[in-house]
Structure formats: structure tokens, C-alpha cells
Amino acid sequence: MTTPTGPVDSSRVPRFAGPATFARLPRTDEVDHTDIAVVGVPFDTGVSYRPGARFGPAAVREASRLLRPYNPGVDIAPFAAAQVADGGDIAVNPYSIQEAVAAVEDGARALLEHGTRMVTIGGDHTIALPLLRALHSRHGPIALLHFDAHLDTWDTYFGEPYTHGTPFRRAAEEGLLDADALSHVGIRGPLYGRGDLEEDRRFGFGVVTAADVMRRGVDEVAGALRERIGDRPLYVSVDIDVLDPAHAPGTGTPEAGGLTSRELLEILRGLAGRRIVGADVVEVAPAYDHAQITATAAAHVAYDLVSLLALESG
Ligand SMILES: N=C(N)NCCCC(=O)O
Ligand SMILES: [Zn+2]
Ligand SMILES: [Zn+2]
8 A cells, every 4th residue: 555645734835724525635636546435415405494514514624724633542643554534515406305315326426436434424314315315226135223312213394205304214124124123322302203223123222311321331232232333334424403592502303311422422422343334424514503612513523434444454
């Protein structure tokens, strides 16, 4: 492997200067080959409440300027272990959910064909469905680890099947998921009815609530998740609203009683060694953010996801 091109050297160019690619990495068109691409999907037409996640990718990139090259949490320098680059944004039609969903799948397939794995920055949670479609075409049924306050296995909103509250029901119906290895983590808050949980269970999901994380602790939760996942191809989807609104105010459907960013990052680090084939961090809506609290958390989540992928490049 040729030596990867890393971020702009922050001892020469201060981190607050220059264009905001993710972690100040090169763009994919500036390197020969990309092992791991960080890609934005500025799309929020699937939201049910507060809009604004279309500005998530730009906010997360801006907040990622301060990231440093070595990640002690999983003992890796991800940008040296693999060629990580910023793949820019997948341009999506903001007036047609169906067209946008198709464009995201096409964009993901194009990267996967070149052997590039993706960490995608949303955008609302609708985009997980086309990403899973693209990954399924390459890997077959995928294990899913879904961090979220919400189940996102609802059926339709106002008759619309493709929304940010429905991606994992569609994915299960389409046979994209490995029904033996599906977990939600961080679930909490009011539901439409008890039936929501029953239907969710029928698709095969196991639920670790936000209160379970508090009671059992991050190591035990991560251990149980590792066991359930085994060596299956794994997709990790992080809705930033899994965090408490104190840790992530900048999101469209906030729910009280969530995880701390420390808990989330520690559970993610507990996944080291699993076969992660793709990941996302979604639902950052910067208009409701304060002092980059949410964007900073999301940038760190993306950095840890990149680190987990880079661990498997060695
Ligand atoms: N995926 C997120 N963030 N939220 C789903 C909430 C769906 C609802 O409004 O009931
Ligand atoms: Zn959510
Ligand atoms: Zn969600």
C-alpha cells in the first residue's frame, strides 16, 4: 500500500483555516484510491417534524476541523492505516423522495464498486434505506446496529412509505437485513401505541433502551451486541438523537432521557473487530444547535466509525 495522504498538517496551517473537508482530509478526487470515504447526503425531505438536516453534512465537516490523527479510544491512527478521503455530497432532488433515494443508492454503489467503504453523514434517516440496498447487493443480508431514540420501523406517514421514521421497516420487508442480528440502542420516549414494539419485535429487532444503557453500563451492552453480531457483515447507523438533547440539541425529533456522548462513543469503541461494511451518522439539524454541541458530537462519532473501519484495513 502506498502511504495514505493524510489531513492538512495542523502545525503548518491552523485548523481554522482552509476548506472544511471532513477532518481536513483530501478529497477523493485528489487521491488515487480511497479505502474509506466520508460522504455527505444533504437531504431532509423525509422528516416528520423539524426540518434542517440537509445542512448536517456541512455542519459536521466544519466541526471536524479539530479532530487529531491518533484515536486512543481504539488505538489507531485511522488516516495513516487507510486512505480516508472526503467524497463530497451526493446531490439529491429535494422535491422527490423517490428520486433522492435512488440517487443515494447509485452513489453508494459507485463507491462500493471501487472497493471503497463509506461513512455517510446525513441528512435525515431516510437515507439509511438506499445505503442498505447498495450494501445488500454486495454482501447479502446485513446485521444492523441502530442507535436512535426512535424505532424507525413505522409503516407510513401521511401515506408516504419512504420517510425518516420508516427506513428499517422497508429494509426488513425488502430482505436486506439479517433478522438474527438486529439491534436498536437508545430507544426511549412516547410511542403511538404498544403495537409499535410488537411489530418491531416481529421484524427481529432486539431493543436496548436508553435506561438499559444506564442500568447495565456500556461494557456489558457492548459485549452483548458483539455477541449478537458475531462475524456477520454489519451496518452501524447512528441517529444523533440517540443522545440526550443536552448532548445533541440540533436535531429534528428530540426526546428526553438519552445517552451521553461518552456512553455512545464507548459502546462504539466496544465494536472493534466486528466486520463493519458501512456506517452513517444522521439527523444533525444545525439550525437548532448551540455552540456546535451536536455537530461536534456527530464529528466524533464519524471519526470513531472511520477508526473502526480503518482497524479492519490493516
Ligand atoms: N428518525 C428520526 N429521527 N425520527 C423518527 C420520528 C418519527 C416520528 O415523527 O414519529
Ligand atoms: Zn431518531
Ligand atoms: Zn432515526
